[in-house]
Amino acid sequence: MKVSTRRIVQSLTIIILVVCINLFLLLPTKNLSKSTQQVVAQPKLQEAMQSEANKHVKQLRDQHFRTTAGKHEEHIWTKGEHNEEKGPSPSSSTLGPTELRDVFISVKTTTKFHKSRLDILLKTWFVLAREQTYFFTDGEDKEFQKRTNGHMINTKCPTVHNRIALCCKMAYEYDAFIESKKRWFCHVDDDTYINVPRLVKTLQNYNHTEDWYLGKPSLSHPIRIPDRSNPGHEIAFWFATGGAGFCISKSLALKMLPYASGGRLNSACDKIRLPDDCTVGHIICHVLGVKLTVLSTFHSHLEGLWMIKPDDFHKQITFSYAKRNRANVNVVSINKGFSSQIDPSR
Numbered sequence: 001m002k003v004s005t006r007r008i009v010q011s012l013t014i015i016i017l018v019v020c021i022n023l024f025l026l027l028p029t030k031n032l033s034k035s036t037q038q039v040v041a042q043p044k045l046q047e048a049m050q051s052e053a054n055k056h057v058k059q060l061r062d063q064h065f066r067t068t069a070g071k072h073e074e075h076i077w078t079k080g081e082h083n084e085e086k087g088p089s090p091s092s093s094t095l096g097p098t099e100l101r102d103v104f105i106s107v108k109t110t111t112k113f114h115k116s117r118l119d120i121l122l123k124t125w126f127v128l129a130r131e132q133t134y135f136f137t138d139g140e141d142k143e144f145q146k147r148t149n150g151h152m153i154n155t156k157c158p159t160v161h162n163r164i165a166l167c168c169k170m171a172y173e174y175d176a177f178i179e180s181k182k183r184w185f186c187h188v189d190d191d192t193y194i195n196v197p198r199l200v201k202t203l204q205n206y207n208h209t210e211d212w213y214l215g216k217p218s219l220s221h222p223i224r225i226p227d228r229s230n231p232g233h234e235i236a237f238w239f240a241t242g243g244a245g246f247c248i249s250k251s252l253a254l255k256m257l258p259y260a261s262g263g264r265l266n267s268a269c270d271k272i273r274l275p276d277d278c279t280v281g282h283i284i285c286h287v288l289g290v291k292l293t294v295l296s297t298f299h300s301h302l303e304g305l306w307m308i309k310p311d312d313f314h315k316q317i318t319f320s321y322a323k324r325n326r327a328n329v330n331v332v333s334i335n336k337g338f339s340s341q342i343d344p345s346r
């Protein structure tokens with residue numbers, strides 16, 4: 001009886017403590033000093049939002065198990081050991097495989113590239129993912145709005161190519177994905193070709209209810225920046241270059257809510273003074289502690305695209321290109337196919 005009584009008392013004490021903490025957090029701050037409000041409000045807000053994000057992740061996982069049972073073919077996943085060539089090893093958990101309808105594809109662009117870049121995308125890979133692809137631009141364009149079936153999002157961000165403009169559009173991309181309630185957020189630039197079937201097949205190797213950050217860095221080492229909260233020190237982290245494209249699982253995207261939602265991504269960019277893809281990597285790898293899973297099948301214009309063997313084209317997820325002038329062209333090498341007169345984008 002003494003042991004039982006002691007346990008009851010301990011349980012009541014814990015309950016009372018939790019209630020008191022919650023009541024404290026809910027108290028209005030108008031009676032606090034201004035400096036105290038600043039100290040209390042920020043951590044309390046982030047803690048509350050992170051708690052809410054974790055709750056969403058749990059609900060997502062529970063709901064998925066309830067709704068997918070018996071509706072899809074059995075597919076096995078885990079977050080075990082993996083590398084560039086081999087996906088996660090199987091576990092006892094079974095989930096329905098990811099399909100194209102589960103993927104949100106966002107393309108960052110700008111008004112001056114609608115004709116020269118978007119026209120090519122709309123004639124190629126876009127036809128395979130019309131309903132899943134959205135274009136985030138900085139101005140109205142009735143022609144392309146019609147051609148994309150209303151999937152042109154005018155962010156009204158600056159039309160220049162700088163950190164502020166890039167981060168502004170990425171903030172819109174992230175919020176749009178959260179609203180879509182899809183499994184995967186995949187970002188590319190407007191000079192990127194997506195092998196849509198290979199993208200879906202690759203995502204089927206990863207569990208969207210776990211934390212996955214898939215992409216390819218443009219550097220051979222982690223980026224290092226000053227730690228502004230700790231003068232004299234540096235922080236290092238990896239990031240997937242936006243030029244090659246990257247994908248983020250829904251579980252991970254939800255955990256980013258306190259740092260990226262509602263325009264907070266802009267503040268995060270300003271804090272580290274780096275572009276959008278670097279900031280996404282900072283939030284994921286440094287703040288949340290999730291590692292970048294490097295996939296060699298993402299390709300940006302920052303690498304030698306001519307080195308990709310034609311026999312391996314079908315295995316790749318993305319291709320980019322760079323054409324500064326006739327003598328300086330970085331594209332995949334195609335021996336057979338259309339001539340440059342028929343296909344000027346070659």
